[in-house]
Amino acid sequence: MEMTYEFSKEELAEIEKIKAKYPDKKSPVMPVLWLAQEKFGHVEPEVQHLVAKTLDLPAAHVYGVVSFYTQYYGKKMGKYVIDVCTTTSCQLCGGYDILHYIEDKLGIKAGETTEDGLFSIQMVECLGACGYAPMMQISNGVYCNHLTKEKVDAIIDGLREGKMPEFESIPMPQHLDESTNKIG
Known part of the structure; x- marks a missing residue:
């Protein structure tokens, strides 16, 4: 139908x-x-x-x-769409390693959806958070930064339980001007 x-x-x-x-x-x-x-x-x-x-x-x-634009899904996707950044900064910091780890963990490749319809994976261009590489975005929403295999495991396990990752505030590095002892 x-x-x-x-x-x-x-x-x-x-x-x-x-x-x-x-x-x-x-x-x-x-x-x-x-x-x-x-x-x-x-x-x-x-x-x-x-x-x-x-x-x-x-x-x-x-x-x-x-x-x-990758944020528009031209086909049916899983409940959670995992956008893994594979542009230069993320690549250099292990973005492809994270992508392949997620693919192995979920048993699908980028561009595919799990049989249960829970997850889809996409390789995407820059998500604009290069200083936090490697990183990914969940369903056009939450950014997950400084990814490790352990962090990915926790995120995916949480999503399986219906829990979106919390927003993670990461301060930008500050430069201390030694002549004035002020951050500038």
Whole structure:
């Protein structure tokens, strides 16, 4: 049975509010895709067509946005999507080792979802936290920094129990100006 994707009256009203914030009809595509993904859990082609129709845009434009940004899931994903950064900083600090460890632990490769539908793994480009490498993001939300195998084990075990990792505040290194004894 094929699923029919529709926005509710309330969601259509929200989309109208989003559209009103932008000067042209292409600009609201990202927040409307986000709204669609929040509702459906992904933005498969059928959802992309719904967004295109709702915004009166070519489907190719919506597809271009979905295929460019990793935070939009162009296919059904697991309950928890583990985005492992494999860009240069994370690579140099063991990002690929962490990725392969997660793949082995979950028994799937990047781009796949576990049979129980609980986890998907993605290799992603820079998540903008290079100083905390290696790192990953869980379902477009919590960043997990300075990863080790032990830390990954704790995170995955917690997710299996339905517990998202806590936000981890990591202060930036400070430079002490020795001439004034002040941080600057």
